[in-house]
Amino acid sequence: MSHQQSSHEPQSDSDLIAEVLEQTKPMDADEQPNEAPGAAVTVEALQEQLEQAQQQAAANLDKAIRTMAEMENLKKRVQKDLDDERKYGLAKFAKELLSVLDSLELGLQAATGDSPEIVKLREGSELTIKQFESVFAKFNIETVDPIGQVFNPELHQAMVMQPSATAQPNTVLNVFQKGYVLNGRLLRPAMVVVAKADDKPADSAKIDEQA
Numbered sequence: 001m002s003h004q005q006s007s008h009e010p011q012s013d014s015d016l017i018a019e020v021l022e023q024t025k026p027m028d029a030d031e032q033p034n035e036a037p038g039a040a041v042t043v044e045a046l047q048e049q050l051e052q053a054q055q056q057a058a059a060n061l062d063k064a065i066r067t068m069a070e071m072e073n074l075k076k077r078v079q080k081d082l083d084d085e086r087k088y089g090l091a092k093f094a095k096e097l098l099s100v101l102d103s104l105e106l107g108l109q110a111a112t113g114d115s116p117e118i119v120k121l122r123e124g125s126e127l128t129i130k131q132f133e134s135v136f137a138k139f140n141i142e143t144v145d146p147i148g149q150v151f152n153p154e155l156h157q158a159m160v161m162q163p164s165a166t167a168q169p170n171t172v173l174n175v176f177q178k179g180y181v182l183n184g185r186l187l188r189p190a191m192v193v194v195a196k197a198d199d200k201p202a203d204s205a206k207i208d209e210q211a
Contacts, residue, residue, distance in 0.1 A: 025037075042093070044159065088183060090141075091185070093179070102133050105129065108125040108129070140183045141181070141182050141187070142184060144179030144181060144190045146172045146187070146192060149172050149191075154186070155181070155189055160192045160193045161194050161195075161196045162195060163196055165198040169196050170194060171195050172190075172195075174192065176191040176192065
């Protein structure tokens with residue numbers, strides 16, 4: 001009976017402190033729980049996955065940049081095609097009109113004389129030619145009439161080289177057929193006669209040498 005009573009006696013403060021210190025005492029190395037197997041491997045695997053993800057992200061970014069650049073280039077090409085179509089879509093039709101204008105001008109040149117019929121024909125042809133010129137100006141079709149200008153192979157087509165004592169070599173003496181450009185693009189070159197240096201006779205050359 002006395003033993004049971006002693007077991008229920010309250011512990012002293014010193015006993016309680018000793019018990020707490022015993023519970024909080026660090027374990028020895030042998031008593032430490034083992035780390036979960038494969039913990040180091042898991043970290044390495046995560047690092048490898050991270051590197052792969054970074055590489056894939058970089059590849060996707062590069063691909064996205066290339067795609068955006070290609071789309072921008074495509075947009076510019078389409079815009080250029082639209083601009084060209086707007087500027088030069090009339091080229092074929094304009095070339096057909098040039099043949100009509102050429103016929104009118106040739107008819108005007110051939111309409112000589114003072115008879116009332118010829119006068120009316122000239123007046124009608126001149127009026128029609130002015131209407132053509134007005135329409136051409138509206139659609140940026142410009143005339144190439146280079147008489148007296150320096151020969152330009154990009155705009156002129158030399159039909160004849162003719163000696164000239166008055167004109168500078170390589171200048172246009174005469175225009176067989178006027179040329180035309182549409183928004184700066186050549187529709188038809190001007191057919192021209194180009195001056196070259198005057199060929200002196202052999203006798204004249206000898207006289208110059210004697211002098």
